[in-house]
Amino acid sequence: MHLNLNISGYEGPLDLLLDLSKKQKVDIKKISILELANQYLNFVEENIENLKLTADYLVMASLLAYLKSKLLIPEEKEEVQEIQEDLTQRIVHYNAIKKLSNKIFQLQREGYDFLNISIQNEFIISNKIVPKISLQDLILKYSEIFKKKKSIKLLTEKNDFYSLEDGESWLKKIFKLKEKNWLKLFKFLPEDTKNFKMKKSAVLSLLLASLDNVNQGKILINQKDHFEEIMVKLNNG
Amino acid sequence: MDNNIAKNFIESLIFSAEEPLTKESMKKMLSYYGDFDLDLILRELKNDYKNRGVELIELEKRFYFKTADTLNDYMRIETKKTRNLSPAAMETLAIISYHQPVTRAEIEKIRGKPVFRGTLDTLLELKWIKPSGRRETPGRPVTWVTDFEFLKHFGLKSIKDLPKVDELESVIL
């Protein structure tokens, strides 16, 4: 959802600050931050109903409230000098960007002031990429796969993973139980998983199998919130 | 607007129009800027483009530019680039050609390693493979088969012309 709330036509807290600064009718670099803070906080107060949704206005309000409190005590003025300068700088910068964004769109534009040309075309240009591979290469590759597989199998056998079908078979218990209540999905996991890697693989295959069953309308699945227990139950069960 | 700008104006209008322009529509647009001899302008333009790469065509009282007829002989260009196919793509292609229709999971099982989407995309782009129906197993995975360009590239009449696996075994393995 777009939370692009436009309060009285302002694009954001900086836009509001910029507008308020302009009302001071001095060089933007010499604005009174104290006065600005007062005006901004007043504005926020008046519009508090509208502002409920946009945190950025409130973040700025709290910064300005802090600044104001410091500025009212003369001996603490220096402390907030840096924040004041930074804020002024940001308003100046934002002002520049706003001006420039309008200037860009005042430039001549394609489709408005000029057109690019592409005329009727009798050319047929095809850009073909032809891979260098012959039938021999293909066949050799195929035989290679099986040569390799023989040696790979020995290496990978003990590191095998559970398949979707495995998940399916564990989940089958739910149909045998004929239980009408919600059950914890992970109760269906096998208990004899060798290591963490295998356990991860088992969780995955069980999850996928259950989603597949949901898809087929055989079971229902439910999780109240992130990290909560995943519950399953027979559909029409 | 002087005569020269008027001519440029018409020239750019014809060039940038999406459809061939009628004299009436051009006359109307010119009329905002003064009184000009459109026929003279069009004659001049036709002449200007006589020996160039594009020519001004009048067809059924409409005007447009097209590439010049004198270039017709040069207009069919087929650029061919050769490129090496990655080992992954070659393996995947080999498996698809011999096991089609075959799912990605099945290819991975045969290869003993994952098949990345990019590999399939490469082969798809070449029109060497195409998706076929789905396998009626959990997840209903799509299956892959070889496509027309594959046969064309390898000079095969049909996929049956590929050497058989048992033939291969006696020769290569």
Add this chain to the structure above:
Amino acid sequence: MDNNIAKNFIESLIFSAEEPLTKESMKKMLSYYGDFDLDLILRELKNDYKNRGVELIELEKRFYFKTADTLNDYMRIETKKTRNLSPAAMETLAIISYHQPVTRAEIEKIRGKPVFRGTLDTLLELKWIKPSGRRETPGRPVTWVTDFEFLKHFGLKSIKDLPKVDELESVIL
């Protein structure tokens, strides 16, 4: 193919291409027909179209024709693509154009409010911006820069031709 036909050939190629052509692609197509001086051809073409209704533009080493600048005041373009950008998109575009390469977080800091993904998507779709490299700071955020179509759309020769304001000079970029 003689020199004149080669020139016509290039002229018609640029006119009829859907996208601006690079020298490389033109050179390649010319090479099928002989050995020609492409740079000379392009210089001549640029010159031929100097005072005409269309002009040959070279932007980032790509070539295309557009209606002549001198006619901008007379063009009443009716096929206006009336797609108005939101103020958020306009500001984001301005920030990217003047501060590129710039990360999303940096844009947000200048704007003083979040930049939604949709805003960047709008600009991406127009091909006005593109992701560039990553900033070597924690999280390695992607940076954004303006793209070719941005310059082309606003008739700019390079990013340096963007309008300037004094205010921007005074802030540390």
